[in-house]
Amino acid sequence: MTSKQKIEKNKSFHDNDSKKSTKTLNSSNSTTRSLGKNEHLELFRKMYLIRQFENACGQNYANGNIRGFLHLYSGQEATGVGSLSSLKDSDYIVTHYRDHGHALARGIDVNRSMAELFGKKTGLSKGKGGSMHLFDASKKFMGGHAIVGGQLPLAAGLALSQQYDKKDGITICFFGDGSTNQGIYHETLNLAAVWNLPILFFLENNMYGMGSSIERVRAGGLDFFPAMNTYEIPSMEVDGMDVLAVREATEIAREKILKEKKPFFIESKTFRFVGHSYADGQKYRNQDEVIKWEQKDPIIVYPNKLIDMKITTNDEINNIKTEVDNVINDAVKFANESEEPSLNEIFTDILAE
Amino acid sequence: MPEITIREALKIALNEAMENDEKVFIMGEDIGEYGGAYAVTDGFLKKFGSRRIKDTPISEQAFVGAGIGAAVGGLRPVIELMSISFSLVAFDQIVNMAGNIRYMSGGQISVPMVIRAPTGAGVQLAATHSQSFETWLAEVPGIKVVCPSNSYDALGLMRSAIKDNNPVIFAEPALLYGSKSNIPNEYFEVNLGDANVMKEGDDITIVSYGYGSKVLSDSAKKLESIGIKPELIDLRSLNPIDYQTIIHSIQKTNRLVLVDTARKTGGIMAEISANINEKAGEWLDGPIVRVGSKDVPWPYNKNLEQEVLTDSNNILDTIKVSYGI
Ligand SMILES: Cc1ncc(C[n+]2csc(CCOP(=O)(O)OP(=O)(O)O)c2C)c(N)n1
Ligand SMILES: [Mg+2]
Numbered sequence: 001m002t003s004k005q006k007i008e009k010n011k012s013f014h015d016n017d018s019k020k021s022t023k024t025l026n027s028s029n030s031t032t033r034s035l036g037k038n039e040h041l042e043l044f045r046k047m048y049l050i051r052q053f054e055n056a057c058g059q060n061y062a063n064g065n066i067r068g069f070l071h072l073y074s075g076q077e078a079t080g081v082g083s084l085s086s087l088k089d090s091d092y093i094v095t096h097y098r099d100h101g102h103a104l105a106r107g108i109d110v111n112r113s114m115a116e117l118f119g120k121k122t123g124l125s126k127g128k129g130g131s132m133h134l135f136d137a138s139k140k141f142m143g144g145h146a147i148v149g150g151q152l153p154l155a156a157g158l159a160l161s162q163q164y165d166k167k168d169g170i171t172i173c174f175f176g177d178g179s180t181n182q183g184i185y186h187e188t189l190n191l192a193a194v195w196n197l198p199i200l201f202f203l204e205n206n207m208y209g210m211g212s213s214i215e216r217v218r219a220g221g222l223d224f225f226p227a228m229n230t231y232e233i234p235s236m237e238v239d240g241m242d243v244l245a246v247r248e249a250t251e252i253a254r255e256k257i258l259k260e261k262k263p264f265f266i267e268s269k270t271f272r273f274v275g276h277s278y279a280d281g282q283k284y285r286n287q288d289e290v291i292k293w294e295q296k297d298p299i300i301v302y303p304n305k306l307i308d309m310k311i312t313t314n315d316e317i318n319n320i321k322t323e324v325d326n327v328i329n330d331a332v333k334f335a336n337e338s339e340e341p342s343l344n345e346i347f348t349d350i351l352a353e
Numbered sequence: 354m355p356e357i358t359i360r361e362a363l364k365i366a367l368n369e370a371m372e373n374d375e376k377v378f379i380m381g382e383d384i385g386e387y388g389g390a391y392a393v394t395d396g397f398l399k400k401f402g403s404r405r406i407k408d409t410p411i412s413e414q415a416f417v418g419a420g421i422g423a424a425v426g427g428l429r430p431v432i433e434l435m436s437i438s439f440s441l442v443a444f445d446q447i448v449n450m451a452g453n454i455r456y457m458s459g460g461q462i463s464v465p466m467v468i469r470a471p472t473g474a475g476v477q478l479a480a481t482h483s484q485s486f487e488t489w490l491a492e493v494p495g496i497k498v499v500c501p502s503n504s505y506d507a508l509g510l511m512r513s514a515i516k517d518n519n520p521v522i523f524a525e526p527a528l529l530y531g532s533k534s535n536i537p538n539e540y541f542e543v544n545l546g547d548a549n550v551m552k553e554g555d556d557i558t559i560v561s562y563g564y565g566s567k568v569l570s571d572s573a574k575k576l577e578s579i580g581i582k583p584e585l586i587d588l589r590s591l592n593p594i595d596y597q598t599i600i601h602s603i604q605k606t607n608r609l610v611l612v613d614t615a616r617k618t619g620g621i622m623a624e625i626s627a628n629i630n631e632k633a634g635e636w637l638d639g640p641i642v643r644v645g646s647k648d649v650p651w652p653y654n655k656n657l658e659q660e661v662l663t664d665s666n667n668i669l670d671t672i673k674v675s676y677g678i
Contacts, residue, residue, distance in 0.1 A: 092426070094422075124458075124459065125458050125459030133457040137458065138461075143454065150449060153414060153419045154418055155422060157422015158422040158423070158425060160422065160423045161423045161428050162426065164423070165426075165427070184414045187415035190410055190412065191419060351495065352460075353518065
């Protein structure tokens, strides 16, 4: 039995027939074995790329090359990489302001992403969007949105266009636990459900919205997915530090969305190792909690598992790290050396022809 | 030259767009089964089916946002809001999303979408249902705002709005849905951003839009009866504003009166006044004069509401006082 069938059988997702409590999806050794070596190494490479990209962003924020708000994805790599590795070219991606990880996981150009953060002409949006507003329409990556919850109906609308045109794709929408307290969250879940939109609601529950732990701001406990019963949206909880589990959950979700022609909801339990934004002193949480979560650091745990299972070697992992470090250095160099946008750019891209 | 109502003109434009372009669809609260709060889309569900005539839940944020998403995904949504007062609930989506997304993406994305909404006071709907927020939305770069005052403009502007590749706010004066005027038999469009000189005259330029243009027509007769020949300009578009047409007119009349049926303070006419001062102040022989509705919440009572709403007597009185006539 494949692991996917096992999940189907265990009904570890909530659907409308089973209101039973579910268990979190974790990857097993057999899941790990079901993937080829190159796929494993690519997952690791992407996660490490994101971590190093974020580290470079932090440094370049400190030295003034990057300004504005900077929200790092460090710690959540397994969630972004795992989920996007199960999507296809035909799928749209919509996310919030903590968007570097999703952009890189989608395979968006590292140089142009870094250049956007530096506000340069060579950036994805010619320096007009910055860290919180990354876009690459050629990869169906439709932002980078910085009003908490505001991206949700945009994603529903993209899914509507896929349904309307009878296209074979879905829209994934990432959002944080904080956005679930916006009214638009309820509105969009309901709309997507009554219209049977091909949308994957992907909650990255990192337990905090800025300095507010969900314990303090959310009624109804620490789990969000059970509430999906109200909308008759099937849902699943996944260990967001486990890249293979997230990958598998997303694959199952995507298939279900296209087959059953309705939305799906994944809650990925994850953690950001760093502050909300670069300016955050993290007074609201205990370092012990951070240290506890760091034990699950996917950049360390995953390659160790692959080495233990003899899927790869320490040398191979180190080679990838060296290669990625060079990619990041090159990206910073590219961004640094790129030109400033011309002042004429102020007045372009406001209206379409 | 058939005579039709604004409601019929809108119906013609929408029906035509639905027939000609598969990408066009309409959504909003009770636009399908119910036929639309102002009956503009009555009969459409039967003709076009529920894929293209979409009744929405009462979720302005979600369906306006979904309209933006659908437009970004290549469709051409026409969204109906039951009242422009309800646009407040969706302001974030309209302004932050529809208005900013193209710029933030460096021009990668466009939002070909129309938001239709009844606007204005005069039908005793009281404070929450009688406002004119097209004037607020006209401030936002990245969205266009138009408002017709007659059937010709309603048809011509709607044709252009649906074809436009940007978000267009299409404000429909609630008092004028049943108002009749002529349209030609031949196909025509009205360019978004072109004002209309409704009536030529040499003495005073009077500018308004929407229901205000109707009020202008009434005041013109009164002015003429006391020997003043006004030139009447209907803006038709609040963003962009056709300053050229206004300036051209004041070069002839040297006087400018700005009339708004929205609240006077903070409205579009304040903006036009400041701009004309800067751009063409040297052509004026007297102060720019503004007439607008009173700066109060809209009252329900008919007498009170009529007193608050700009009418032709207000225009006449203001002109007499300001220019010492
Ligand atoms: C409407 C709105 N309110 C407040 C903010 C400021 N803000 C930005 S991110 C954030 C926290 C959001 O937390 P969450 O959704 O959990 O995402 P996370 O940052 O944890 O990834 C807040 C309050 C905003 N950008 N938009
Ligand atoms: Mg959070």
